[in-house]
Amino acid sequence: MSLLKLREILTRWGTFLFVIFLSIVAVLVIVYIYGDQDLSKVNINDKAELLSWIYAGIMSLVAILTIFVTFSYEHKLIAATEILNSFYRPYTLSLEELRHGLxxxxxxxxxxxxxxxxxxxxLLLSFLSFVFWGTIILIYSKFSILRLNGTLSVESIVDFGLYSFWFLMATIFILILFVINQSRNNKNPLTKGYLPIVNQLLDVDFISKQNIDISELLYKTCPIVELYSNPVENNLNSYELNIYFPIMMKNYRYVINIFNHNHEIIFKCYGTILDIFEVGMMHKESLDLLEDAFVSINENCYGEIKIYNQNLDALTRIRLTPEIKRDSVTFTPQRKVKISTHDNDKSILLQQESINIQYEKF
Incomplete structure (x- = not known):
């Protein structure tokens, strides 16, 4: 087991395991200190009354557990799991539905x-119950658990019932704490494992390792490329390149190529987004654009964007089509394209000097 996995287990279950261990140690210490003392005889009717009291306590705990599971799992974790499943398979979702779901x-x-x-x-009540109820039962039974002689009698049967109910009570307490701690850590109620936090869902490196149609998800959240001609100032024309990411994701490595009608690259831009600022927010990257790149664009041009994971494996390849206006050209996603086995663009990301957007004119 790796240290990272061990740390994760201790973070989720450390307090729970410590309280259980401390409770057992406390009862053993009491048995060790007082086990040999001569206690006065206790009436069997009193023991039967104690059994009824413990039974009533067990039933109350079961009722609490039922209410907790109904409200917590049904209304919170199952709802989150349904959103997660739709996020992993976003075939019928629009961009706004994805944003709202996140x-x-x-x-x-x-x-x-x-x-x-x-x-x-x-946790505190469990510790006190283990120690106090265990001690009371030991006193009522005169610590007979330490002196089992095989003799069958009414009193020995009642003593056995006392210990059995105490063990059952302890088991139910542990199960309740187990279920609540699972909920605290967002246990997936439908499958094994835990629900990822939302920052993990917006991490390209994380989701690329999950059982997810990542190509479809990245297509639904594909950025829009805009080439814009600024108003003329002092008889000088200026142009800019804007990339709009509809839902900001981190560890988002991309390369965008704009081609002419002869499939020759007019220019390319690339960059890496390492972190997000807010869940579901839109993000914009901008830089200056050369005039000849802007005027080279016409209706026969097209674009492509490729998105990569941390190993620089291409996760998707999307074709972009232009919409030309008087002072701007907007490239929007049209369809997914088969990923080529020969990809020269990943070397650009390896040589990238900055995590910000960069631009190359061809």
């Missing part, structure tokens, strides 16, 4: 302060 998913998977309070209160 924002809602972020809200559903955010840390619940009230749930944390409930969890730690139950």
């Amino acid at each position: 924002i809602k998913y972020h809200s559903l998977t955010a840390k619940d302060r009230l749930l944390n309070y409930i969890y730690f209160i139950l």
